[in-house]
Amino acid sequence: MSNLEDYLKERVRLHDLMAKESVDEVIQWYDDCATLYDQNFNSAGFQFHLTTVEATLEFVKDKDAAILDLGAGTGTIGDLLKKEGYSNMDALDASQGMLDIASKKNLYKNTFRSLIGTSESIENLAEGSYDAMVSAGVFAHGAVYYESIPLLLKYLKKGGYLIFSVSLLSMQKSPRLTREQFTKLTRDWEKAGVCRVVSEKPTFHINKEPAFVFTIQNCTDGK
Ligand SMILES: C[S@@+](CC[C@H](N)C(=O)[O-])C[C@H]1O[C@@H](n2cnc3c(N)ncnc32)[C@H](O)[C@@H]1O
Numbered sequence: 001m002s003n004l005e006d007y008l009k010e011r012v013r014l015h016d017l018m019a020k021e022s023v024d025e026v027i028q029w030y031d032d033c034a035t036l037y038d039q040n041f042n043s044a045g046f047q048f049h050l051t052t053v054e055a056t057l058e059f060v061k062d063k064d065a066a067i068l069d070l071g072a073g074t075g076t077i078g079d080l081l082k083k084e085g086y087s088n089m090d091a092l093d094a095s096q097g098m099l100d101i102a103s104k105k106n107l108y109k110n111t112f113r114s115l116i117g118t119s120e121s122i123e124n125l126a127e128g129s130y131d132a133m134v135s136a137g138v139f140a141h142g143a144v145y146y147e148s149i150p151l152l153l154k155y156l157k158k159g160g161y162l163i164f165s166v167s168l169l170s171m172q173k174s175p176r177l178t179r180e181q182f183t184k185l186t187r188d189w190e191k192a193g194v195c196r197v198v199s200e201k202p203t204f205h206i207n208k209e210p211a212f213v214f215t216i217q218n219c220t221d222g223k
Helices: 003-019 023-044 050-057 076-082 094-103 144-151 168-173 178-193
Strands: 067-070 089-093 111-113 130-135 155-168 196-203 210-218
Touching: 003 023, 003 168, 023 094, 050 076, 050 130, 050 155, 050 196, 050 210, 067 076, 076 089, 089 094, 094 111, 144 155, 144 178, 144 210, 155 168, 155 196, 168 210, 178 196
Parallel strands: 067 089, 067 130, 089 111, 130 155
Antiparallel strands: 155 210, 196 210
């Protein structure tokens, strides 16, 4: 069996864990399959990362901008952004196995192992310190949900951007990730002066599975 076949088989298991919305088991899957993930990413048919990088190029013009790659995994986004000239990036992920692979690529200044949920703070991150957070393939059922957005915004500078992808499948699988829930929450946050949605780009997650890349601008001081 080829690596890609192994990986696609493992993805069926991932989807079962995601359907259970079992975040710990999903992170364990990434730990177990980190090597397979990295070896097969380019041939698996993923697209979401390219649109996420396009949005970053559109909104983050300064190549010295402080960027946090949120759910950085093995460094797919860090690698693409480095090729575009960005030089000041940190990585955060809950999977040590994925981060270990990313660390060997010398893409990031700092790597943080942390689980994004709804706790009040994220260990080791300084509030109001990033110009942008970029998150590809991480907002998903069994992973990160919209309700973490206010927490994440705390670590952005005022005017900074949170750029993230969500697949239509995840929007359909969890009531916490529906399009309606996104609209409701972001309307409330906009009314409260917390942030504003500045862009929505259609893309594909894997092959022809639709997805979206949203860009949200932080309107608070971040502290
Ligand atoms: C599909 S991979 C994407 C990795 C990378 N961004 C890319 O584009 O290749 C999802 C990553 O998000 C991480 N992740 C999922 N849920 C998380 C959470 N709640 N907190 C932190 N990391 C999480 C996983 O460990 C995994 O590395």
